[in-house]
Amino acid sequence: MEKAAKPLDRVRGWAIRGLLIFAVGAGVGGVVLCSLLLYFSRGLPSFRSLEDYRPPQVTRFVDRSGAVVAEVFEEKRTVVPLPHVPLRIRQAFLAAEDADFYRHPGMDLKGILRAAIRNLLAGRKVEGGSTITQQVIKTFILGPEKSYERKIRELILAMRLETNLSKNDILSLYLNQIFFGHQCYGVQEASRFLFGKDVSHIALEEAALLAALPKSPARYSPIRHPEAALERRNWVLSQMHKNGFITEMEARAARARPLHVVGKGAPYEEVAPYYVEHCRQWLEERLGPEALLRDGLRVELALDGELNRAAQRILSDGLRAVERRQGFRGPLANLSADEVRSLRQRAGEGRHGRVWTLRREPREGADPVWRARWVESAQEEKYLRVPVRQVEGTGAATVAVLDLGDAEARLSLEGARWARRFSPVTATPPPTSIADILRPGDVVEIEIPAGWTPGGEVRLSQPPLVQGALVVIDPATRHVLALVGGSDFIESPFNRATQARRQPGSAFKPIIYAAAIRSGAYHPASILMDSPEVYYLGGGGAAWKPQNFERTFLGPVTLRFALAHSINTVAVKLISDLGVEKVIQVGRELGIRSPLLPNLSLALGTSEVSPLELTNAYATLAAGGNFAEPVFVTAVVRPDGERLSVDPPDPRPALSPAEAYVLTSMLTDVIEEGTGRRAARLNRPMAGKTGTASDHRDAWFVGFSPDLAAGVWVGFDDHSPLGTSWAQGAGTALPIWIDLMERALRGRPREPFPVPEGVVMARIDPRTGKLAAPQDPEARLEVFVAGTEPNQMEERPTSQAGEDDETPPELSGTGRLPEGLFR
Known part of the structure; x- marks a missing residue:
């Protein structure tokens, strides 16, 4: 019995020693772990910035109808509450980034282990193990630095964050903060840019594309890399099905749909740039630049956006009309055939019926470079800048064939007769042939006439130098x-x-x-002399003799007449007297x-x-x-x-x-x-x-x-x-x-100027400014500020045939100049 007890005692002894070693090891491990936690927890930031989440948001300028006309931002973001984000979008992000988000305590040990094994086997990083909570910590608090120390701090903070904020709060932070590429932060701005609509209206396949982007916004951009984006989107749909968020039928139907992205912001960049910049500067002086760029303000403008857009076109047309009177400054540039081919390659091939326009883009520290931009409608754009492909024919019949991208246009002498050598103040001869002013490779501005079709005639234009x-x-x-x-x-x-x-x-x-x-002292019927006078400026200084535009003088004229015909001498006499x-x-x-x-x-x-x-x-x-x-x-x-x-x-x-x-x-x-x-x-x-x-x-x-x-x-x-x-x-x-x-004024009623109190009317003799005789056929009804109207009546003797009339011959019976005397 004693011999049988010895092996049992030895086992018991080994067990006790093992338990002691384990206890000591556990204690030491615990101490080490606690020490590590204390060490890495030193100086960890608080969550106050998350509890009071105020990220940079877009400030939007809207016109009087509520249409957005401009945006300014540090980060292009619009925060939306989680209930505003459809369930399918939330599920798409969970499937792509963290399927166990609602089950883990902030870190996913199983996911970390799985990612470590896959990365080890691949010899490179092919999978990340970060949860959505960890990504929030990295984005808001720790930054993008990569080190083991930062990773440990991230895990500690992730677990702490889960005890401070709800899962929905953390997900809301994530969806509003992440970067999607193309300057867009958060799901709302990404949705507006990619699909041209609010995030609440996103379809399943669009939700999957959004969720595909945060891993690598550049690599999976549907605009720059549509094939990669499509593959990644379909993977997200598969993950959604795998995790039970959608059925196989829904996944299959969504995968079958092609990528359809707008890929641009709202079409308001050119509505009112001068107006908006004036307002931006004004607000920056009052609110400071940080408030304007970060606070997500809605700036309501007095602007009529549609009128301003029309005003820009009207001014542009008017300035070009002035330019045509001044002459042609020459082509904007001359590009070689290789340069035009390079432009086409950089712009990508357009579709049939589309045309391009070229723009010279400035570059810091380098010469400007020409870029091509495809436009949907030549008539809407109206003015295009295009290269000359060839010049064919001879003499006045010469025609320039213009390269419009995926179309051609023809410019004949008829569309360029105004193109004399530029000289606003001296006459220069007009061209006798298109070959006088253009050669192959020249970049010129053209005007697209109404009803133009590809291959048709256009008119020569030029960007205004006059402002x-x-x-x-x-x-x-x-x-x-x-x-x-x-x-x-x-x-x-x-x-x-x-x-x-x-x-x-x-x-x-x-x-x-x-x-x-x-x-x-004056009223519209006051008579002043339009006559030459000499004034000595500065108290007996230099002599000044004002002239009228026509270099003629009309004698006595009414104040009304002098203003209507812009008579300089009368204005000088008024200011001298007043x-x-x-x-x-x-x-x-x-x-x-x-x-x-x-x-x-x-x-x-x-x-x-x-x-x-x-x-x-x-x-x-x-x-x-x-x-x-x-x-x-x-x-x-x-x-x-x-x-x-x-x-x-x-x-x-x-x-x-x-x-x-x-x-x-x-x-x-x-x-x-x-x-x-x-x-x-x-x-x-x-x-x-x-x-x-x-x-x-x-x-x-x-x-x-x-x-x-x-x-x-x-x-x-x-x-x-x-x-x-x-x-x-x-x-x-x-x-x-x-x-x-x-x-x-289109659509506005034709209303007269309202006559206020304090205005009286009287019939006056336009030759004298006095009250007209009751039967005077040349009398004119005039308006006066009450109390300034004349109170004397002119009594003129009846002229006999052949007698001289004292009325100045330049004036008609109504006190008006003959038609055409003034330009």
Whole structure:
């Protein structure tokens, strides 16, 4: 028995020793593990940033109809709550990234082991073992650094995170934070970019494609690598079926559907770039750049997006019309046949019926490079920049064959007769053959006529060197409905509507006449002498003798007539009599902020102003004399609905309603019979004024109807002359203004200018400015601010046959000039 007990005792002893060793080992292991946990837990960040999740989001600018017209962002993201994300999208991500997400405590030991074995067997990393929780930790807290220490810290934090946030909270963080490529962060922006719709409307196969991307957004991009994207999408669908999220039939049907991606943002990039940039700068000054780029604001604009898009086209067309008067500057470039082939390869082959346009893209530290872009509709694009493929024929019958990508066009001499050598101020001979101006490889701009079909005739054009700006304002609200600051924002983002200061010429005269009417000393029937005068500037300094445009003088004229026909001598006499400071004061009250030089030349518009401030001054007349600041931004709304204050200062009176109406009535004659009479074809009540700076360096037309004010400026950035006598405001800016107002007023009723209280009417003799005799057939009904109307009646003896008439022969019986005397 003793011998039998000895082996048992030995076994028991070994067991006890084994248990002791195990206990000691476990204790040591526990101590080591605790020590490691304590070591790697030192300095771990808190989860406060996750509990108060405020990632960078897109700030969107919307027009008055709510349409998005621009976005600014640090990261292109729009946060959506998890209930807004369809179940199928959540299941697709779980199947692709972490099928056991709702079952593990933050780390998946089985998944880590499986990934380690597969990576070891493959000799490279083929599978990751990170859970969604770990990916959230890596993205938000630890960053992308790769090391064993960081991995251990990631595991520790993942388990801690699971005790601080719910699974749904963690999944929501993940879906809103991850990068999908193409500047898109989060499922909402990825859905908008790839499919052109809200994430809540995503189909099963689209959900699988979204879930396919986070592993490698570049490698699986459906735009750059559609085959790889399709394969990865189908793998996700298989994983969804494997994990019981969808049936085999659903998976098979989804796999059979082709990739269908929009692959572009909303089509608003070119709606109003000058307008938006002005607003962006304005908001950045008030809110700071970080708020604008990160806070996901909704910026509501006064902008009419459709009108602004039309205004850009109208200005572009108008500037090109001016260019045709100035001549052809030559091809934009000359490309070799190899360069054209390279362009085609980089752009990819277009489909039948599509055409391309070329653009020179600047590169930092290198020469610009030409790129080709396919366009859907040649007529919609209207102007294309294309290479000349060949020039065939001889003499006047020569034709240039143009390469439009997947189509051809023909340019004959008929479409290029305007293309004389560029010279705005001197005459040059027109071309006698297309071969005079073009050769193979030349890149030229062409205009696609309405109804054009591939192979048909086009017209030669050229990108404008001459610049322009326009503004449209609602006088009642002072909302800026449209603003264009140049011919091409990409090539020149300088905003000439707000930042440029240019001489307004006679477009400044209404401010002088406003001062005259407000003084009470003048009214529309006041008689002034249009005659040469010499003024000594600076108190006996240099002699100055103002001239009229026509270099003629008409003698006595009414104030109304002088303004309608832009008589310079009368404007100078007014400012001389009123005093320069009074005129400047009225200008300030009407909103002119630019420096105004205190000398008599102010009467001729020599002090520079911006198109925005001058147009707003005219809008003040249309608003009955009430001045208000132009309004671009009507509201700024945070994601939580809080509205930030952007209210402009309250309006203030600059002129009385009666004074504003009388001046408006005078300005209607500019269109009815004066320098702006081309605008009479609009067949609406209109008031306005042309303006031309000295040597034709600036051309203007600013005017208004009862419900809209608009201003147009045309000129070269370097202040070169626009041309000769044709390059006045009436010949350059006015045609643009007419087209602009025709579009802006479309659908609006024809309303007269309302007559306010304080306005009286009287029949006057236009020769004398006094009350007309009761039976005078030449009398004219005139408007006056109450109390300024004449109170004396003219009594003229009846002229006998052969007697001299004292009426100046230049004036007609109505006090108007003969048709055609003024341009």
